[in-house]
Amino acid sequence: MNITALQGKLEKQTADLLIINLFEGVKTPGGATGAIDTSLGGLLTSLIKSEDFKGKLSQTLLIRIQGKHPAKKVLLVGLGKKSEFSSETIRRVAATALKTAKSLNCKSLISILHGAGEGDIDPEDSAYAITTGTLLADYSFTKYQKDKAKEEIGKSITSFAIVDHNKVKATAAARGIKRATNVTPGVILARDLVNEPGLEATPTRLVNEAREITKQNPGIKIKVFDEKALKKMGAGALLAVARGSDEPAYLIHLTYHPKIKPTSKIALVGKGLTFDTGGYSLKPSGFMHTMKIDMGGGATVLGVFKILSQLKPSAEVHGIIPTTENLISGKAIKPGDIVTAMNGKTIEILNTDAEGRLILADAFSYIRNQKWDAVIDFATLTGACVVALGEQIAGLFSNNSDLQNQIQQAADTEGESFWPLPLVKEYKQLIKSKIADIQNIGQNKWGGAITAALFLQEFVPEDTPWTHLDIAGPAFEEKGKIPYIPTGGTGFAIRTIARYLDQL
Ligand code: BES
Ligand code: ZN
Ligand code: ZN
Secondary structure (H helix, E strand, O other): OEEEEEEHHHHHHOOEEEEEEEOOOOOOHHHHHHHHHHHHHOHHHHHHHHOOOOOOOEEEEEEOOOOOOEEEEEEEEEOOOOOOOOHHHHHHHHHHHHHHHHHHOOOOEEEEEEOOOOOOOOOHHHHHHHHHHHHHOOOOOOOHHHHHHHHHHHHOOOEEEEEEEEHHHHHHHHHHHHHHHHHHHHHHHHHHHOOOOOOOOOHHHHHHHHHHHHHHHOEEEEEEEOHHHHHHHHHHHHHHHHOOOOOOOEEEEEEEOOOOOOEEEEEEOOOOOEEOOOOOOOOOOHHOOOOOHHHHHHHHHHHHHHHHHHOOOOOEEEEEEEEEEEEEOOOOOOOEEEOOOOOOEEEEEEEEEEEHHHHHHHHHHHHHOOOEEEEEEOOOHHHHHHHHHHOOOEEEOOOOHHHHHHHHHHHHOOOOOOEEOEEEEEEHHHHHHOOOEEEOOOOOHHHHHHHHHHHHHOOOOOOOOOOEEEEOOOOOOOOOOOOOOOEEOOOHHHHHHHHHHHOO
16 A cells, blocks of 8 residues: 655545544534535534534544545544543554445545644654554455455555645655654564464574565675574573474574664564474463464564664664474473573473573573673563463563663554563572572462563573563454454564664
8 A cells, every 4th residue: 555645735635535533522623624624514513413423532434525525435533532642542543444444445545644733743653653553454464365365455445645734744744654664564574474374484484584584685684593503502492492393493693784883782582483382281272273473572573674774773783583383292392301501501491381481591692792782582471471461561571771761662652562570589589490500480370471581581691781571462463452453463562663773
C-alpha cells in the first residue's frame, strides 16, 4: 500500500472513502471534521445527534453523502475520551478505519491527520501512528491458505493519502509516513518468521534470513558459527540444548556500522529457539502447539537488522542470535545433566524446559570480552512472566536505571508496554546448585521470571548496562484484541528498539 501526505483542501479530495474523527461527547465537530461538516451543510452534526454517535474509541459510522463531497463515502471514527487520548489511540483508530474500508471494498482512502488539531499531537507523530496502524492492520499471513490469500489481494488498498490544508503540517506528516515505512518492514519480517511453523522456521532458516539481510544491506556484516565452531568455542550450554535435534544449531552474529564514528556500541541478543517441546521435561500438549513462537526474540533482532540501514542510527549495533530446537532423542540432555557454558561456568540442568536461558548463557558469554554501552536481550523466556503481567505486557529487568528509562521512554512513545520487575539479589541463592556452579531453575516454584533473569545475569558481561526483556506474553497474539495486531506473531518490541536506537 502506498501512503502519501498531501497538502490541500479536504473538501476537494476524491476517494472511495474519507476518514474523519470525533472525540467522545463532542456534539459539534471542530478542526478537519468540522470543516467537512460545514461543507456538508451540517450533515455530520445532525447525524451525530440522530444516530447517537458518541465518539467512543473505535466506534464507527459510515455516512453516505450522496454527491455532497467528491469522496464516495465518509467514515466517522470515534477517538474516545480526550483525557485518555494519545498517539496509540490514533494507531488503533487508523487500524479500525483500514479494516472497515477493506470490508467495504474501498480502494482509495483519504484520512485527516487525527489528533493534530484538538488532540494536541505533533503532526509527524500523528502521521507515524496512522501509517504504522494502517500498515500493521493490513498484515495477514496467508501463505498456507490460497483462497484467503486471493481474497486479501482482492481487498487490497491502492492509495492512501493523509491530507491537511496546512503546509507545515503536511510536510511533517510526510516525515512521519517516511519513518513508519522505514520501521514497519522490520515488524512484518518478525511476524512472518514467528508465524512460520517450526518445520519451516528452523535454525538454518534463521541463518538464511540473516544472510538475506546482509545481501540487501551492504553495511551489515555477518558471522555464523556452526556446531563445529561452537564446540571449539566451548558453547556447551547451546550445544547441550541442540543435542536432541537433528537440525544443526548456530550462533548468528550480525554487525551494523554507522557511516560516522559510532556514538555507542550496543548488543541486541535474541532467543532463537525455533521449537520448544520442553525436551525430556516435556510440555503438556496444550502448552506445546504454540511453541514455534520461541524464536520470537531472534525474530525481533532480525526485524531490527532489516531496517537499520534505513534508520541509520549513530550507534554500532551487534545482533546475536543463538538458534536451535529443543527436542527429545536418544542424544538429548536429561534432567540432572551438567554442562559447561562458554564462560567456563558449570550448569546443572534440572529442567530441560528451561532451555532459553542456556542458549542465551552462551550468547552472553560470546560477547563477554568486549566493552558495551548496552546489552539488551529479547526472549520468550518464562510462562511465569505471562502469569505475572498477562499477555500484553513484557517484563523488563535491568541493572542500569538510565538504560531502563531510555527503553521505557521509547516504549511509551511507541505504545508498547514493558513493566519493570526486580533483580532480587536475595533470590540468587535459589539458583545455587549443590553439584555445579549454578542450576537452571529455581529451588521453588515462585518468582520464575525473576530467577530466569538472575540466571542470565550470571553470564552477562561484567560492568555492563543490561536490560532483559521477557516477551513471552506479547510476542504472540491469540485473539486479535487490538486492531493492528492480528492473531499470530506480533513483532513486539521492534518499534521500541528502533526508537531507542534513534535517540543514541
Ligand atoms: N519457551 C518457554 C517460555 C514460554 C512460555 C514462552 C509461554 C511463551 C509462552 C520456556 O522455555 C519455558 O518453557 N520456560 C519454563 C521454565 C520453567 C521450566 C522453569 C516455564 O516458563 O514454564
Ligand atoms: Zn522451554
Ligand atoms: Zn523456550
